[in-house]
Amino acid sequence: MNILMALSQLEVTGAEVYATTAGDELTQRGHNVFYVSDTLTKPHQGPFFKLRFNKRSIPRRFWHVGYLVYLIKKHNIQLVHAHSRASSWSCHLACKLTGTPMVTTVHGRQPVHASRKKFHAMGDKALPVCEAIRDQLHNDLGVSLDSMIVSRNGIETTQFTHQAAPNNNKPVITIIGRLTGPKGELCYRLLNECLDSNKYHIQVVTGSKVETRFEPFQSTITFTGYTDDVPSMLAQSDLVIGAGRVAMESLLCGRPTLAIGEASCIGIVDTNNIAKAMASNFGDIGPKDLDIDFSLIAKQVELGLSAAHCEQPVSQLVRQNYDLNNIVNQLEQTYQTIYVEKIQREMPIIMYHRFIKDDSEKGVHGTYMHVDMLEKHFKLLKRMKFETLTFKDLADNGLIRRLDADKRYIIITVDDGYQDNYELLLPLLKKYNFKAVVYCVTGENFNRWDVEVPSNPEKQVTLMSAEQIKQMHDSGLVEIAGHTMTHPRLDQLSVEQQRSEIVENKAQLESLINDSLTSFAYPFGDHNQDSKELAQELGYQFAVATNQGPLAMHQDPFAIRRIAIFPKTDVFGLWRKVRGNYTFRKAKR
Known part of the structure; x- marks a missing residue:
């Protein structure tokens, strides 16, 4: 099939990693995958077209729709797969005009307002990445359960294998994520309120520019910048702190993992809370943003550091549910259903x-x-x-x-x-x-x-x-x-x-x-x-x-x-x- 992946972003995000990882697997299976976005940082197969979705004035939005119609017709696009609010809005209209099937992967909580309730703009099927997003779309925006399928982030699980516990003189705690938006606020509070740099060697792995507010930490905390070799970074960590994809990859490597995200703190992931962790995308999605009691984090950190590895059944469950091959199989099933029913x-x-x-x-x-x-x-x-x-x-x-x-x-x-x-x-x-x-x-x-x-x-x-x-x-x-x-x-x-x-x-x-x-x-x-x-x-x-x-x-x-x-x-x-x-x-x- 000819598939257009549409994103709106100005820096590396989980949505980009998801779209390009799934897109590359689709390409390997013989599909022609095209990309359109403000930027696209992660290496990928397939043509990329630059479109400034984040410029959202009315004239700009008409231009977005017109350009998408042009791409759909020129490249005989059979299905559009959107990955963000801004791109899905424009793609929805372009697909209406061209009769093109469309799905939208929903990576986070959606804003709730009257126009959004009336105009979901998600195409023929919404693909929330976890149950918490599905429930929010249904309860707050009135999206029918029949029009949604939970489709988790796909991970190339073969790249992440069980790692031996590191032999560090000082426990190494690794925080992975953006330093902008809610994740930036979360990281700042963890460094400022919860983590003792005298007890731990703390490293922050991020592709974001280090903002001024983080400068006081730079003398005691390592800001490594972006890395393509995530498995090596995880292997040297006694504890990994993160949400979403970060937590999944850490657990696949067998590392003790503190799942904490934009919405909640799941805690150290174990067999008792793995279902809750998966349902919330490992803390990224909840009923409201940043509902975390930071006074409890220090105990969770010590709990995580007391174990050499996460529990083996947890790693196995993550591998089973997030394996890229299984996820892309599900995507292909969804694409076929939408395409055949639409045309x-x-x-x-x-x-x-x-x-x-x-x-x-x-x-x-x-x-x-x-x-x-x-x-x-x-x-x-x-x-x-x-x-x-x-x-x-x-x-x-x-x-x-x-x-x-x-x-x-x-x-x-x-x-x-x-x-x-x-x-x-x-x-x-x-x-x-x-x-x-x-x-x-x-x-x-x-x-x-x-x-x-x-x-x-x-x-x-x-x-x-x-x-x-x-x-x-x-x-x-x-x-x-x-x-x-x-x-x-x-x-x-x-x-x-x-x-x-x-x-x-x-x-x-x-x-x-x-x-x-x-x-x-x-x-x-x-x-x-x-x-x-x-x-x-x-x-x-x-x-x-x-x-x-x-x-x-x-x-x-x-x-x-x-x-x-x-x-x-x-x-x-x-x-x-x-x-x-x-x-x-x-x-x-």
Whole structure:
């Protein structure tokens, strides 16, 4: 996807670190990430455009909106991700004008006034970084809980490993954070009221200019300036004082950590208060700002210095909840949901069964397609500039890649594995260089499930041989996939019967093609929760149904909708079904 990260800042902030860290991971995953902000200090991948969001006069704001519209159109931006109040206000209007999906990560408490209550300006989804912000948005500004998802700060956890306790002659206490705004006031009071520089070696790590009020401390306290090597700084510290990202990184290194921020003092983080710490972004967010009893800080400092490390379960919990890979996975899920729901389009997945050469091969049920019409379908897909994917492609590259800018993707699926798939479909796939997914039944030689039915029996049709299935796979154009042994209605079977049908079919196909299977199709589209859980448990990454499941396929990879193609689906009918909004229009009927 083409993603625009929008910030408003004049110095390094946690929002910038979050945006660029997540942005770089998104870039590594194949997305194109652009940045727009007043300044951008942290090294990053992707183009940066300077825009003075902090200049907030009415004419300036109109200019901001106009420039954002220009960037969105010029770079075909598919989603805007804002990270501050000033940028989100302008982005909200620009996205309204262009119809672009938008999310806003909310890093701190929001001002409460009448206009803010009426005009949230957060786009399609708000992503508060902790529960305290979510609750404030809901209680004070009336933002609905349905329009929010808690999305924590992502950390490259592999860069922060458990550190041995330092062997300092004098305990080293490290304070990390800005010296401006509320954090600057907090730091000043800690130095002035709580920390004894005769007992401790105190160092302040900051990228901010040291203001005049801090000058009296410079003879006894070290102001190190900004550092890129945070792990080394943490490793030499007996106690780290900070909030938000600082506290998380310190705990990942196993350092005793005093979580104190703009709102509250959590205290030394342990298993008893870790949930409270996470909910408040480690003291940065609370019901009101700077609600701290500074007379208690000295005891907390001594408590922290009495331990060589923080508790191991605390480090593990932080690693689990703030791991960058997990957070960006969540972001990609959110991006997909917002994008698909906003534009009301999804990659089409079409479903064929068997193919015929003349009318004598027609069946009783509408599960056939004349090969001449199939070729007309393929010609239309070529004219519409579709590229075919398989589920293995999605497994290798990520579901979100189906939404790549300037691309039109489609998945062609074919159920049951009839012999005509080899004789008629494969030559056309080769001719048009298309791929397809063929779901094969392996416990039958013909379509017994349709033939041996007392009412309305189907014509007998031969299934592919083992050698034909292997040749389909070896062509490089066909993903062979699972479809059970005997094509039963799974929702009418016991769990063990379902397991047998799925396991044996998968084992036979994998042995035959000497490759693992990626996707599975429920016979008749019928399934229950047991079917879905079995498919996942047995190693499938995707399972397809027919008309069941969410409209956005990523929301349940084990109940993916497909669009049925019938004998009377002509070229115009196919065009209607593959434009992208067919399932959305059908769901509204």
